[in-house]
Amino acid sequence: MKLSFSLAGAVILGWLCCTPALAQKNSTFTKQDTLRGSITPERAWWDLTHYNLQVSVNPADSTIRGTNTIHYKVLEPKQVLQIDLQPPMRIEKITQNGKPQQVRQDGNAWFVQLSETQQKGSINSVEVHYGGKPQVSENPPWSGGITWKRDQNGNPFVANSNQGDGASLWWPCKDHMYDEPDSMKISVTVPEKLMDVSNGRLRKVVQNSDGTKTYHWAVVNPINNYGVNISIGDYVTFSEKYKGEKGELDCSYYVLRDNLGKAKEQFEQVPLMLKAFEHWFGPYPFYEDGFKLVEVPYLGMEHQSAVTYGNKYKNGYLGRDLSGSGWGMKFDYIIIHEAGHEWFANNITYKDAADMWIHESFTTYSENLYVDYHFGKKAASEYVIGIRRNIRNDAPIIGTYNVNQPGSGDMYPKGANMLHNLRQLTKDDEKWRSILRGLSKEFYHQTVTTQQIEDYLSQHIGHNLKPVFDQYLRDVRIPKLEYQQDGSKLKYKWSNVVTGFDMPVRVFLNGKETWLEPTTTWKELNGIKKNTTVKVDDNFYITSGKVAAK
Known part of the structure; x- marks a missing residue:
């Protein structure tokens, strides 16, 4: 990232880039956009229940190979199933009950002609064998792919980032946000001197005879595809227990060994984050899977229960205050913002990328609420008002539906300020807090639409907010x-x-x-x-x- 431009320019670029694909808005969409972004007939008939992803990651030649067993429930008796995997990765074969299935590729979509009759209500699975050299991220996390780096001691330092571009950049899946597995197993084999950190809890580590180790992770909550991660490095770890609203929450931290001292100091902000967000949003949504903060070779991402971190152990956004108010230097932006996504992105998840504001507006607003909890209401107002300087009003916040196209990067600062407006309309901060906590409860572990969120807020604030949402989400004018x-x-x-x-x-x-x-x-x-x-x-x-x- 070049740092020679002005602060305002850096902030605008950051918000642009943090929302994948915003810089390449399309006026014309392709068949591939539709296959990626819509609930196709080949997706609609089956409900994803579980993934068992087993991969071997080889930093020496930048390859990933493995299998993904996809478990599903048959909703309607159809015979053609869509699985997504993007070139240069390739599917080698797909089997059901040990029998090879016919597969037809159409770009990033692979259509499986199932030989066995799919009975409504039955639970079935297919095993997908695949491999290759996945796309390398040119500018992580803002461009999708795998980052293959080395740490200062020359050890491989590897991580994925693929929001927007899709998890199918590196593993085969049902790559649409509307459907999530109820649980997932992730087994990652790496060179024995390295460690893999993925989502959920570490169940076991197996020493293999070929100089590798396999890390077996298990997620017991629903998880969206882009939230699935591999983070591989020469990690050391430390942990603590946070006494939260649902009891003790296991908090684990994985950092490069040379950064252990800095991490122990900087990550003291995690309990402060949890205290503020549980106050405003309700219990952390994934107690069963724990909370992890994992150092990676890019700025950071909201990988579920394994939030990734690369803010160089500085407060602010790489040491800068996004708001210009001074309050942005009171906290580490990546810790607060990316962890905020555990509530809005991982707990409450948009069905369609056009509604990405549900993730980014609420989470940017969470920064304001963090400041409110720890520094007071006046400070919080100054912070959220300060980030208005980054609003461009260039395009609507809501994007184009069914083609995997989010809207303007204004979903960050403008969306947060729209929510700040709504707090004022509520005229009662405790009521506003109960509304936010109610959102987390009402839509717990669900994928949602903008309409559902709009209706909920209108009902509980007690005012028809449709014109307000139309103004701030679907129009570019300032009232x-x-x-x-x-x-x-x-x-x-x-x-x-x-x-x-x-x-x-x-x-x-x-x-x-x-x-x-x-x-x-x-x-x-x-x-x-x-x-x-x-x-x-x-x-x-x-x-x-x-x-x-x-």
Whole structure:
């Protein structure tokens, strides 16, 4: 990453890059985009129940080989099943009950003609044998693939990052976010001097006769495909137990051996993160699988129960404050942001990439809530208001459905500020906290749509928020509160807004708090003093201005 450009430029690039594929928005989509991004007929008839992924990773020649046994329940009696694996990786064979199956490749999609009749309600499996040299990430984690690096002692240092581009860059799977396995086993064979860290809990380590070791991990909760990870290095580990809302949570840390001292100091922020987020969002969603923070050769990712870390043991975002408020230097951005995704991305997961804001808006907002918990409400407001300087309003936050296309990188700062607006509309911080905790409970371990989240927030805040969501998620204009003063009368309305926009707003009239309920037509407030000063609460992401009477 080049650091010679300005802070604002770095931040904008960071948010652009942190959302995969945003820099290459398509106006024309291909058949491959549809095969990747839609629930095809060859996906719809079966429900994924379990993966058993067994791979051998060879840093010497940058290859991965192995098998994935895909267990599924038959929802409808169909015979053609879609599995995804991207070149240059190749499927070598697919079997069911030991019998080879016919396979037809169409780009990244592989269609399996099953020879055995698929009975509705039955639980079946296919075993996929594959291998090759997976795509190398040119700019991890913002471009998908495997990172093959070496640490300062010359040892291999390997990790995957594939949000957006897809887990099928390196392992065969049902590569669509709508369906998750209920559980997963991950077995990774590496050179014996190295260690693999993957999701869930380590069940055993097997010493093999060929100078390798196999690390067997097990995940007992649902997991999305891009959250599955391999992190391989000359790791040392330390751990602690966090006393949380559901009892003791095992927290384990894996870092390069030369960084152990720095890690023990920097990772003291993990219990602080857990305390803040359990307060605001409810219990950590994966107590059964534990929490891990794992050093990798890139900035970091929200791999479920194995959050990856590469922020160089600095506070801020690589030592910079994204907000310009000063509060961004009070915490390690990667620890707080990526761990926040355990609630929004790993617990509550979007069904379609167009709804990626559900992950990134809530998690960027979680930074604000972390500041709120530890430094106070005023500091939190200054932080979230500060990140507005990175909003570009270049395109809608919601992307294009069914083609694996997210929307604008504004889903980070603008989405967080939209949620900050909603906190103001709630007018009760404890109610707002209960709403956030309720989201975690209502949609626990589920894949969701924007509509479900919108409906939930409208219902529990007690206001029809559809125009608000349309404005901030589907439009690029900033709402403007226009007002006129005529003696003791204040006239006001919204402009630069979608049809029906009616968001209430808090203003201060001569310093006195007043709530207005503007619409797109003029409304009046009578009985104010002549030449009253009008100031909009800065917590609302809007503009305002006095206009001349016509």
